[in-house]
Amino acid sequence: xxxxxxxxxxxxxxxxxxxxxxxxxxxxxxxxxxxxxxxxxxxxxxxxxxxxxxxxxxxxxxxxxxxxxxxxxxxxxxxxxxxxxxxxxxxxxxxxxxxxxxxxxxxxxxxxxxxxxxxxxxxxxxxxxxxxxxxxxxxxxxxxxxxxxxxxxxxxxxxxxxxxxxxxxxxxxxxxxxxxxxxxxxxxxxxxxxxxxxxxxxxxxxxxxxxxxxxxxxxxxxxxxxxxxxxxxxxxxxxxxxxxxxxxxxxxxxxxxxxxxxxxxxxxxxxxxxxxxxxxxxxxxxxxxxxxxxxxxxxxxxxxxxxxxxxxxxxxxxxxxxxxxxxxxxxxxxxxxxxxxxxxxxxxxxxxxxxxxxxxxxxxxxxxxxxxxxxxxxxxxxxxxxxxxxxxxxxxxxxxxxxxxxxxxxxxxxxxxxxxxxxxxxxxxxxxxxxxxxxxxxxxxxxxxxxxxxxxxxxxxxxxxxxxxxxxxxxxxxxxxxxxxxxxxxx
Ligand SMILES: Cc1ncc(COP(=O)(O)O)c(C=O)c1O
Numbered sequence: 001x002x003x004x005x006x007x008x009x010x011x012x013x014x015x016x017x018x019x020x021x022x023x024x025x026x027x028x029x030x031x032x033x034x035x036x037x038x039x040x041x042x043x044x045x046x047x048x049x050x051x052x053x054x055x056x057x058x059x060x061x062x063x064x065x066x067x068x069x070x071x072x073x074x075x076x077x078x079x080x081x082x083x084x085x086x087x088x089x090x091x092x093x094x095x096x097x098x099x100x101x102x103x104x105x106x107x108x109x110x111x112x113x114x115x116x117x118x119x120x121x122x123x124x125x126x127x128x129x130x131x132x133x134x135x136x137x138x139x140x141x142x143x144x145x146x147x148x149x150x151x152x153x154x155x156x157x158x159x160x161x162x163x164x165x166x167x168x169x170x171x172x173x174x175x176x177x178x179x180x181x182x183x184x185x186x187x188x189x190x191x192x193x194x195x196x197x198x199x200x201x202x203x204x205x206x207x208x209x210x211x212x213x214x215x216x217x218x219x220x221x222x223x224x225x226x227x228x229x230x231x232x233x234x235x236x237x238x239x240x241x242x243x244x245x246x247x248x249x250x251x252x253x254x255x256x257x258x259x260x261x262x263x264x265x266x267x268x269x270x271x272x273x274x275x276x277x278x279x280x281x282x283x284x285x286x287x288x289x290x291x292x293x294x295x296x297x298x299x300x301x302x303x304x305x306x307x308x309x310x311x312x313x314x315x316x317x318x319x320x321x322x323x324x325x326x327x328x329x330x331x332x333x334x335x336x337x338x339x340x341x342x343x344x345x346x347x348x349x350x351x352x353x354x355x356x357x358x359x360x361x362x363x364x365x366x367x368x369x370x371x372x373x374x375x376x377x378x379x380x381x382x383x384x385x386x387x388x389x390x391x392x393x394x395x396x397x398x399x400x401x402x403x404x405x406x407x408x409x410x411x412x413x414x415x416x417x418x419x420x421x422x423x424x425x426x427x428x429x430x431x432x433x434x435x436x437x438x439x440x441x442x443x444x445x446x447x448x449x450x451x452x453x454x455x456x457x458x459x460x461x462x463x464x465x466x467x468x469x470x471x472x473x474x475x476x477x478x479x480x481x482x483x484x485x486x487x488x489x490x491x
Contacts, residue, residue, distance in 0.1 A: 008490055008491060032373050033371075033373075035047075035394065036394060036398075037324075037392070037394035037395040037396070037397055037398040038371055038372050038373060038398060039373040040372075040373060040374050040375060040388070040389035040390050040391065040395075041373070041374070041375040041388065041389075041390050042390075043392075044250070044251050044252060044254055044390075044392045045254075045392050045393070045394035046254040046309075046317050046392065046393045046394060047392075047393050047394030047396075047397065048254075048309070048313070048317075048393075051254065051305065051308065051309070054304050054305070054308055055255065055256050055301040055302075055304055055305050056256075056301070057304075058300040058301045058303065058304035058305075059256060059297040059298065059300060059301040060297070061300055062075065062076065062079075062295070062296030062297050062299065062300035062301075063295055063296065063297035064295075064296075065295070065296030065297075065300075066293055066294065066295070066296070067080075067291075067293075067294030067295070067296060067299070068287075068292055068293050068294065073296065075296070075300075076296045076299055076300075079296075079299050079300060079302075079303040080105075080106045080299055082303060083106055083249065083259070083261060083299065083302055083303060083306065084103070084104035084105070084106065084261055084263065086306055087104065087219070087247050087249075087261040087263060088102040088104060088237075088263050090219070090220070090223050090247075091215065091219055091223070091236040091237055091245050091247065091263065092236035092237035092238040092239075093236075093237040093263065093265070097237065097238070098237065098238060098240075099237035099238075099265050101265065101266040101267065102237060102263050102264065102265060102266070103263070103264055103266065103267045103270050104261050104262055104263040104264065104270070105261070105262050105270070105273065105288040105289055106259060106260070106261055106289075106299055106302075107259075107260045107261070107262055107289045107290070108258050108259070108260070108289070108290075108291060108294070108298070109248060109250065109257070109258065109259070109260050110140065110142060110214075110216035110217075110246060110248045110251075110260050111142040111145065112260065112289060112290050112291075113216065113246035113248070113260040113261070113262040114140065114142040114143055114145075114146055114212075114214060114216070114246060115142065115145065115146040115149060115150070115290065116262050116273050116289060116290065117146075117181065117212045117244050117246060117262060117273075118133060118143065118146035118147065118150055118152060118180075118181060118212075119146070119150055119272070119273060120210075120244070120264070120269065120270060120271075120272045120273035121133070121180040121181035121210045121212070121272075122150055122152055122180050122181075122272075123272035123273075124180065124210070124269070124272045125180050128178050128180065130153060130178050131152045131153070131178055131179075131180045132152060132153040132154070132155055132176060132178045132179050132180065133146075133147060133152055133153070133154060133155065133179065133180060133181040133182070133183065134155045134157060134171060134174045134175055134179055134181070134182045134183065135154060135155070135156060135157065135183040136156070136157045136158075136159055136165070136166035136171070136183065136184070136185065136188075136195060137156045137157065137158055137159055137166075137380075137381060138159045138164060138165070138166070138185060138188040138190060138191065138193075138195075139183050139185055139188070139214060140185065140188075140189055140214055140216065143183055143214075152180070153178075155174045155176070155179070157170045157171050157174050158170065158381065158382075159383075161382050161383055163193070163342075164188070164191045164193045164341070164342050164383075165193055165195050165196060166195060166196075166200075168196055168199040168200060168203060171200050171203055171204075172203040172207075175203065175204070175207045175209060179207065179209050180209065180210065181209065181210045181211070181212055182200060182201075182203070182204035182207075182209055182210070182211045182212070183211075183212050183213075183214060184196070184197045184200040184201070184211065184212075184213050184214070184235075185213075185214045185215075185217075186213050186214065186215045186218050186219065186222060186235035186236075187217060187218045187222075187345065187346045187348065188217075189217050189348075189388075190350065190377055190386075190388060191341060191342045191348060191350045191386075191388075192217075192218075192342065192344060192345065192346045192347065192348025192349075192350060193342050193345060193346075194218070194222070194232070194233055194235055194345060194346065195235075196233070197213055197233065197234060197235040197239055197242065198233070198234050198235075198239045201213075201239050201240065201241030201242045202240070202241055204241055205240065205241030210243040210244065210269070211241050211242050211243055211244075212242075212243065212244045212245070212246070213235055213236070213239075213242050213244070213245045213246075214246055215235065215236070215245050215246060215247045216246045216247060216248040216251065216260060217248070217251055217252070217346075217347075218252070218346050218347070219236075219245065219246070219247025219248070219252075220247055220248075220249070220251065220252035220253045220314070221252045221318055221321065221346060221347050222235060222346060223236075224314050224315050224317075224318030224319075225318055225322060225346065227315060227318075228315070228318060228319055228322060230322070230345070231345075232345075237263075237265060242265070243264065243265050243269050244262065244263060244264045244265065244269065245262075245263045246260060246261070246262050246263070247260065247261050247263070248260040248261075249261060249302045249305075249306070250298070250302070252347065252392070253302065253305060253306060253314075254305055254309070254317070254392075254393075255298070255301055255302035255305040255306070256298060256301045256302075256305075257298065258295075258297070258298030258301075259298045259299060259301075259302040273288060274286060274287065274288050275287045317393040318393075320393050320396040321347055321391055321392060321393045321395070321396070322347075323396055323399075324391050324392075324393070324395040324396040324398075324399050325344045325346075325347055325348075325349055325391045326344070327396075327399030327400075327402070327403075328349045328389060328391060328395070328399060328402055329343075329344050329349050330403070331399070331402050331403035331406050331407075332349060332351045332406065334403060334407070335406055335407055335410045336355070336410075337353055337354055337355030337357070337358040337410065337414075338351050338352070338353055338354075338358070338406075338410065339351060339352055339353070339354050341383075341384070341386050347390065347391045347392070348388065348389065348390060348391065349388075349389040349391060350377075350386050350387065350388050350389070351386060351387055352384045352385065352386045352387075353384075353385075355414075356418065357414055357417065357418065358410060358413055358414055359413055359416075359417070359418035359419055359461065359465075360376060360385050360386070360387055361376055361385070361419060361460070361461035361464040361465055361468075362413040362416055362417075362418065362419060362461045363387070363409055363410055363413040364376045364387060364460070364461070364464075365413075365458075365459045365460060365461045366408075366409035366410075366412040366413050366416070367405065367406070367409045368458070368459075369409075369458075370405050370408065370409055372402065372405055372406075372409070374387050374388065374389055375387065375388040375389070375390075376388075376460070376464050378464065378467055378468045378475070379468055380472075385464075385468060419461045419462055419465040421462060421465055421466060421469070425445075425448070425466065426466075426469050429466050429469040429470040429474065430469055430470065430471070432470075432474055433474075434473050434474050434476070434477035437474075437477055437478075437481065442478075442481045442485075445466070445478070446481075446482060446485055449462050449463050449466065450462070451463070451482055451485060451486075452485075455486070456486065463482075466478075467479070
């Protein structure tokens with residue numbers, strides 16, 4: 001990062017407000033574009049005029065309010081309860097449904113919701129010394145993070161290379177007496193496919209185990225897509241045996257970042273999620289979520305977003321998103337050598353390359369060079385490398401341009417040819433034990449790949465090729481080391 005003021009973040013003399021904002025805007029110029037429908041990951045853009053301004057004003061209104069104590073700031077409690085009610089109603093819970101007692105909490109994001117779902121399941125079974133969770137490998141990496149943080153063992157279930165879903169028999173077979181939670185995704189992030197939730201929840205229920213549906217990504221789109229006529233399988237509280245569901249409002253509810261909702265079928269299931277502490281001389285503490293002090297900003301911004309868009313607004317946005325998905329999928333089908341990894345059934349388009357002359361990682365770089373930002377996914381456990389596109393409503397205006405851009409980028413990738421790394425480097429990546437990585441080796445690798453201190457290269461194909469050549473544990477270690485190189489203080 002550049003030191004814009006020549007003095008770092010804490011100058012001796014304060015900088016005038018307008019200049020500070022100019023500095024931030026100058027830094028932001030290097031970012032990928034959060035708006036405009038050319039970035040297919042990280043951001044969710046509805047393309048609705050005035051929505052950002054509303055959310056920003058609402059955020060500012062509550063930014064200094066603290067969610068630490070709901071009795072001190074009833075405004076936040078009211079907005080949180082309203083968000084939980086809206087999410088529960090959308091996902092098959094609330095009065096008049098088969099899940100009338102649904103309760104929930106607002107968290108900072110999908111990862112926090114998933115960690116808390118695992119914590120609630122773990123702490124409901126204090127009798128177990130080695131609790132375990134069953135997660136299809138297509139489940140979000142945040143479950144592995146939860147297992148790691150909470151010292152819960154992870155039992156991965158493979159997915160079929162064609163359907164990209166786990167077999168229910170494999171899920172059932174993975175459940176043991178120590179299993180506290182079984183997971184299904186609706187849909188998975190990587191491929192956008194919905195797991196067989198009803199069947200998975202049934203085998204979990206039969207074993208007396210909780211079942212969490214990770215609808216962080218799709219919980220705010222699948223219900224609208226279903227209303228529009230899409231054949232969305234049952235995945236919410238209407239399914240017996242589903243005990244909790246997560247849905248991120250900062251994804252397809254189009255709220256600014258920092259808001260997810262974790263729902264439980266009833267308050268008893270939620271109880272072990274909380275943490276209370278009175279054994280110290282300070283204030284008695286009770287936290288439903290991981291954070292203690294929490295800004296009201298994201299909650300107010302989400303509340304404003306939902307109220308402003310309303311059901312009609314979300315239905316319209318889902319409709320244009322569905323059309324954009326169809327258009328992008330056609331664009332992929334039209335390019336020789338590219339193949340959809342799964343027929344789109346939600347808001348993801350995911351494709352792979354069948355032609356060895358068409359290197360997907362080079363294709364991603366060629367798209368980036370043309371202003372289209374896609375997400376490469378490494379080959380894993382029998383699944384080929386792929387390119388992921390998260391499709392949001394703003395993409396619909398770009399669909400016509402995407403097809404020619406993809407064709408052009410594919411032609412350029414073919415012309416450039418696949419990435420060729422020195423054979424000794426590939427051999428090293430394939431054989432090196434993570435523990436054998438020395439600082440010198442890491443520095444050498446990083447320099448060779450163009451990963452300088454504080455900056456990533458424009459072209460990432462070589463980095464992705466190296467990572468892909470490495471076994472999973474080495475991939476993880478390299479990622480940590482490479483990002484550690486980027487995260488260095490500026491003085
Ligand atoms: C299915 C799913 N679960 C969980 C998460 C994690 O969400 P977050 O990045 O908000 O922590 C994501 C993020 O993309 C997701 O797609």
